Amino acid sequence: MLAILVFLPIAAFLAILFGAPARLTALAAAAVNLALGLYAVFTWQCACWSFSLPVLEKPAMNLAFGFTDGMSVIMVLLSVIVTLAAVLSGKAPEGREKLYFGSSLLISAGALGAFAATDLFFFYAFHELALVPTFLMIGMLGRGDRRDAAWKITIYLGLGSVILLAGLVWLANLAGTYDIPTMLNAAKSGALKIDPVAQKSIAALLIVGFGTLVSLFPFHSWAAPAYASAPAPVAMLHAGVLKKFGLYGLLRLAIPLVPEGLQAWLTPLLVLLLGNILWVGWVTISQKRLDRMLGNSSVMHMGYIFLAIAALIAFPENPLARSAAIVLMFAHGISIALLFSLADRIERSTGTLDLQELGGLAKAAPKLAFLFGIGAMASIGLPGLANFSGEILVFLAAFKSYNGSSGLGPVQITCILSIWGVVISAVYMLRAYRSIFQGPAVKATESARDISFFGRIPAVLLIVALFAVGLYPNLLLNLLNKF
Numbered sequence: 001m002l003a004i005l006v007f008l009p010i011a012a013f014l015a016i017l018f019g020a021p022a023r024l025t026a027l028a029a030a031a032v033n034l035a036l037g038l039y040a041v042f043t044w045q046c047a048c049w050s051f052s053l054p055v056l057e058k059p060a061m062n063l064a065f066g067f068t069d070g071m072s073v074i075m076v077l078l079s080v081i082v083t084l085a086a087v088l089s090g091k092a093p094e095g096r097e098k099l100y101f102g103s104s105l106l107i108s109a110g111a112l113g114a115f116a117a118t119d120l121f122f123f124y125a126f127h128e129l130a131l132v133p134t135f136l137m138i139g140m141l142g143r144g145d146r147r148d149a150a151w152k153i154t155i156y157l158g159l160g161s162v163i164l165l166a167g168l169v170w171l172a173n174l175a176g177t178y179d180i181p182t183m184l185n186a187a188k189s190g191a192l193k194i195d196p197v198a199q200k201s202i203a204a205l206l207i208v209g210f211g212t213l214v215s216l217f218p219f220h221s222w223a224a225p226a227y228a229s230a231p232a233p234v235a236m237l238h239a240g241v242l243k244k245f246g247l248y249g250l251l252r253l254a255i256p257l258v259p260e261g262l263q264a265w266l267t268p269l270l271v272l273l274l275g276n277i278l279w280v281g282w283v284t285i286s287q288k289r290l291d292r293m294l295g296n297s298s299v300m301h302m303g304y305i306f307l308a309i310a311a312l313i314a315f316p317e318n319p320l321a322r323s324a325a326i327v328l329m330f331a332h333g334i335s336i337a338l339l340f341s342l343a344d345r346i347e348r349s350t351g352t353l354d355l356q357e358l359g360g361l362a363k364a365a366p367k368l369a370f371l372f373g374i375g376a377m378a379s380i381g382l383p384g385l386a387n388f389s390g391e392i393l394v395f396l397a398a399f400k401s402y403n404g405s406s407g408l409g410p411v412q413i414t415c416i417l418s419i420w421g422v423v424i425s426a427v428y429m430l431r432a433y434r435s436i437f438q439g440p441a442v443k444a445t446e447s448a449r450d451i452s453f454f455g456r457i458p459a460v461l462l463i464v465a466l467f468a469v470g471l472y473p474n475l476l477l478n479l480l481n482k483f
Contacts, residue, residue: 002065002116003051005036005076006126009083009109013102022097023087026105030084033108037080041479044073052118061178065116068181068252070479071326075115075248078330081465082240082337083108085458086233089341091348096141103133104233111241115248120168120178124161127213127245131157134230134238142229149229156222157213164209164249167202171257174198180252187257196260203261206254207269214246215299216306217275224295232344235291239298240337244329247305251325255312262313269310270414276303278417281424285431290343290353293432297379298336300421305329307411307418308394311401314411320397323480327473328390331466335378335387338462342372345451346436350444355432360441365450369437371459376429378466381422386469393473395419 012029016022040049044067052064067073083104092100110130117123131154139150175183175192186192194202212219223243227235254262262269277300284296305328312321345368347353350361362369378385398415402408408416451459469475 001036001040001051002049002067005033005040005080006065006109006113006116008033009105009112013105013109016098016102016105022092022101026087026101027084029105030080030087030108033112034080034084037077040067040073041077044070044479059172059178061121062119063122064118064179065113066118066181067116068118068184070476070481071248071251071322072115073479074326074330074476075244076112078244078333079108079111079115079241081461082236082333085337085341085462086236088454088458088461089236089344090231090233091344093141099136100141100231100233103137104237106130106133107234107237107242111237111245114245118180120172120180120183123180123249124165124168127242128161130242131161134234134242137234138226138230141231142234144229145225146229149225153222153226156219160209160212160219162209163205163212167205167209168253170198170202170205171253175257183253184256192257194258194261196264199258199261200264201261203254203258203265206250206258207262207265210246210249210254211272212246213249214243214302214306215276216246216302217272217280217299220276220280220299223299224292227295227298227340228289228291232341235295235340236337239295239340240333243298243302244333247302247309247325247329250309251312251322255309255316259313259316266310266313267410269306269313270410273303273306273310274414274417276300276306277421278424281421281428285424285428287428288355290346290355290432290436291340293355293428294336294339294343297339297425297428298332300425301332301336301379303418303421304391304394305332307415308397310414311394311397311411314409315401318397318400320393320400323477324390324393324397326480327393327469327476328387330476331378331386331390331469334462334465334469335375335385338375338459338466339372339379341458341462342368342375342451345455346372349448349451352444355435357444358436358442359439359445360437361445361448362437363441364445364448367456368451371451371456371463372437373433374463374466375459376433378470380426380429384467384470386466386473389470389473391422 113126215223287293308325
């Protein structure tokens with residue numbers, strides 16, 4: 001059934017190309033995939049979710065999908081939730097419905113294929129598939145400096161992908177296979193032993209490759225311009241889902257296969273993630289447009305997930321670090337998708353996202369103000385919402401192996417410094433909310449329309465996910481503890 005999940009968006013895209021109603025077809029495919037994703041949560045250990053089709057004999061390559069563990073299930077669930085919300089949120093320019101909805105489906109298919117693939121080649125290839133419609137959507141249907149943004153994201157991610165490919169091919173040659181479960185089992189049993197010197201080189205390639213895809217500082221400058229220029233579905237799917245591919249790859253491949261190599265780069269990684277949280281955080285405060293602010297905010301919050309990964313690198317036996325990273329990946333994906341969706345509604349209603357041209361919107365659009373307020377509180381880390389659960393787990397994971405007699409270690413010091421990021425998040429998000437919704441109405445907001453009933457559906461879908469995981473994080477943690 002995983003093959004259906006991955007290829008249904010592609011089939012829907014082809015149907016749209018040959019004349020099927022674009023929006024209706026995309027909605028149907030996204031709704032069916034959400035139902036399959038929810039069903040997978042309860043049945044993922046069933047053999048029915050495995051699929052393998054031989055593609056090449058030497059070297060052996062298979063178009064293979066499967067749930068290696070609960071992390072794959074959670075990332076697929078994130079993908080299908082955000083996909084349906086993105087399709088529901090989008091309003092295609094007249095005459096561009098095929099490109100608009102078809103490209104959204106291809107981005108979703110690329111993310112689903114990458115998270116579900118159990119063959120290293122297709123793990124990489126599906127992610128690359130998603131970059132093509134991303135480039136087209138930003139370059140052709142974006143706003144502002146859309147062409148520059150499209151080329152910038154393509155060049156950055158293209159270079160990152162080439163570096164990543166070198167590391168993945170090196171790993172596959174050492175392991176003698178492209179099958180990911182076989183590689184992981186060999187490393188776990190001790191059958192696959194990689195020389196520490198080679199590990200350090202491979203780890204460097206994977207950190208830079210995956211890190212560029214995740215917008216790790218200083219390889220991050222593509223993200224904010226791209227998200228600010230992108231149509232709403234692209235910003236939602238890329239920032240919310242596809243960007244998690246790099247984090248997923250580090251957790252799935254780098255940590256189990258080259259642990260010593262990653263430990264050699266731990267200190268530089270801690271410095272870089274502080275760059276995400278503190279440097280980019282200050283940059284976010286200075287933004288004058290909501291779309292730019294949200295783009296930089298997305299980059300900033302990647303630092304917290306890297307902190308959990310760093311805690312796992314430093315203490316591989318840490319029982320919280322992996323779970324913390326995955327829960328926060330899910331939480332951030334849902335919350336940033338919600339904020340980009342509502343930012344698009346604000347722009348459609350007022351004609352601008354410039355914070356200095358907005359004000360008093362809550363009077364004309366109270367429902368929109370309420371929904372955006374929930375998204376803002378989630379981003380800040382308000383208790384009861386999923387981001388709070390993820391961030392608390394990250395901070396606990398950083399101190400899980402703390403030994404009072406030996407003092408604070410590099411991970412604990414980094415964690416203490418990164419807590420200032422919570423304050424920074426509160427500053428820019430609350431200031432933006434006040435600028436947009438509070439105070440007297442201005443020209444842009446006097447005649448603004450409130451969000452419609454159907455417009456609220458994607459926001460409610462995402463908010464339900466935020467509250468569900470925020471109030472009961474074991475919904476995800478139980479998946480991670482089942483093997």
